[in-house]
Amino acid sequence: MVQKTLAGKNVEVNDEGYMTTPSEWSRDIATALATEIGITLTDKHWEVLEYLRKSFNEGVALSLRKVGNSGIVDIKGLYSLFPGGPLKKSALIAGIPKPASCV
Amino acid sequence: MKKLVILGAGSAGTMMANHLNKKLDKAEWSITIIDEYESHYYQPGFLFIPFGIYKAKDVVRSKHDFIPKGVEFILKRVKTIAAESNTITLASGETLPYDLLIIATGAKINPAETAGLDEGWYKDIFDFYTLEGAKALYERLKTWTGGKMVVHITELPIKCPVAPLEFSFLADSWLRKKGLRDKTELIYVTPLSGAFTKPTSSKALGYLLEEKGIKLVTDFGVMQVDAEKKKLISYDEIEVDYDLLVTIPTNMGDRMIEESGLGDDLNYVATDKNTLQSKAYPNVFVIGDATNIPASKAGSVAHFEAEILTENILLFLEGKPLKPDFDGHANCFIESGNGKALLIDFNYDVEPVFGTFPFPIIGPMQLLRESRLNHIGKMVFKWIYWNMLLRAIPIPLITAKMSRMGKKIK
Incomplete structure (x- = not known):
């Protein structure tokens, strides 16, 4: 775990840069995290991020299918919003853990 | 006489039948287990079939051999569960009432979820999550002379999340033994960010892929398969060519769950992750691959769940609070x-x-x-x-709750 300054706040992140305390997240921090990986957040991005945070708080596992069925954006659209790795990138910006397997 | 009904006689359902048969008062309760198929498969053994290490006889038995005397076994398909009225309807039209229901209907592959997969099915595209697929792959590997061998995960969750990695490692060994390793490009394609995603495993096991020369393609969300040109195509239009595609298709819960209005978008039942009680109906419990809980879909998980669920069902029948004891072990x-x-x-x-x-x-x-x-x-x-x-005989030293002894936990 390391401390990192994002949008003027000290937050704790893991070795891969994912926030370890989802409650420390704010919109300003999200903007700072997005900027670091070269993404400018639009309204559509925010809708996805809010959906991911809501799902995370309800204990629902993150998947491409779930986002695709959310009515916010289809999977192709999600790849355009977060190019290269939509789930790992959107989770990073949303301040929630990266989707993982058991090992 | 009160009725306890178990749907599904796979690993989880069979273990529950054996546990409850020992624990429930038979003067008061009857136990019925229902499944449409007669064969019980040792699913972890499927992995070894393509390489000729196991044969079908190693992994198939009759379900009758494991369901205890005193439990009624109905070999029929369940059409729907009407949880509001505590009844189930069989495909044959009969209706059965229950006082307590255990859903253990598992998960299985559904190749139809991916466009194009069916066109190359068992020609250049194989699974090893069914006995049929594993046997067909064994036949295909007999004629393998080299080329691109792609091991692919469509989407999560899947049964036994490590099985595709194990398949890749065994394929590497098998190819070396056959003198075909330098003629074969072995490629592992995953929708996740790596073959290993947990920090300690990544550090400890990352060397395995490198040592074995397995190429890795990550963050790959498959949109379709072009079976004619032999390509996997992702949503962001990245293509992976294959000569042999060993895929893990989308895994889904039973269609009956969907038809009963009890499932999520993959037909998994909303279940309390610690008590294994259904979130919608207190007298319905769910175990094994059929649940939506964030535990691995694996036999060992069903085994640990079965011990805790047995205790919780006994508590439920006494009107006592359930124990939140399942820890995802x-x-x-x-x-x-x-x-x-x-x-x-x-x-x-x-x-x-x-x-x-x-x-x-x-x-x-x-x-x-x-x-x-x-x-x-x-x-x-x-x-x-x-x-x-399967017979619910305790395994010495193996506890339902994970022990922290001997572990280097940070």
């Missing part, structure tokens, strides 16, 4: 090729770590490290499964 041997295997033991909160199992220091099993002993453990497990696990 899983215990898995992972074949790493060349006659070695790894062992992992983890739960909801503790990722797989280094250490010894089951005893501190003396082990004898090593966690998260390759060893021959772990491989022997994996092979012995088939006997334990058929003779102890």
Whole structure:
């Protein structure tokens, strides 16, 4: 775990840069995290991020299918919003853990 | 007479039938288990069939051999559950009432979820999550002379999340033995960010792919398969060519769950992750791959769940509060090729770590490290499964809740 300054706040992140305390997240921090990986957040991005945070708080596992069925954006659209790795990138910006397997 | 009905006679349902048959008062309760298929499969054994290590006879038995006397076994398809009225309807039209229901209907592959997969099915595209697929792949590998062999995960969750990695490691060993390794490009394609995604496993096991020369394609969300041109195509239009595609298609819960209005978008039942009670109906409990809980879909998980669910059902019948005791515990041997295997033991909160199992220091099993002993453990497990696990005979030293002893937890 390391401390990192994002949008003027000290937050704790893991070795891969994912926030370890989802409650420390704010919109300003999200903007700072997005900027670091070269993404400018639009309204559509925010809708996805809010959906991911809501799902995370309800204990629902993150998947491409779930986002695709959310009515916010289809999977192709999600790849355009977060190019290269939509789930790992959107989770990073949303301040929630990266989707993982058991090992 | 009150009725307890179990839907599904796979690993989880069979274990519950054996546990409850020992614990319930038969003067008061009847137990019925329903399944549409007569064969019981030792699913962890499917992995070995393509390489000729196991044959069909190693992995198939009759379900009748494991369902205890005193439990009624109905060999029919269930059409729907009407949870509001505590009844189930069979495909044959009969209706059965229940006082308590256990859903253990599992998960299976659904190749129809991916466009194009059916066109190359069992020609250049195979699965090893069914006996049929594993046998067809065994036949295909007999004529393999080299080319691009792609091991692919469509989407999560899947049964036994480590099986595709094990397949890749065993394929590497098999190819070397056959003198075909330098003629074969072995490629692992995953929708996740890596082959290993947990911090300790990534550091400890990342070398395996490198050592075996397995290429890795990550963050790959498959949109379709072009079976004619033999390509996987992702949503962001990246293409992966194959000569042989070994895919893990989308895994889904039973269609009956969907038709009963009890499932999520993959037909998994909303279940309390600690008590295993259905979230919608108090007299319905769910176990094994059929649940939506964030535990691995694996036999060891069903085994640990069965012990806790048995206790909770007894508490429920006495009108007492349920124990939130299921901790997500899983215990898995992972074949790493060349006659070695790894062992992992983890739960909801503790990722797989280094250490010894089951005893501190003396082990004898090593966690998260390759060893021959772990491989022997994996092979012995088939006997334990058929003779102890399904019959709900306790396995010494293996506890339902994960033990922290011997583990190097940060």
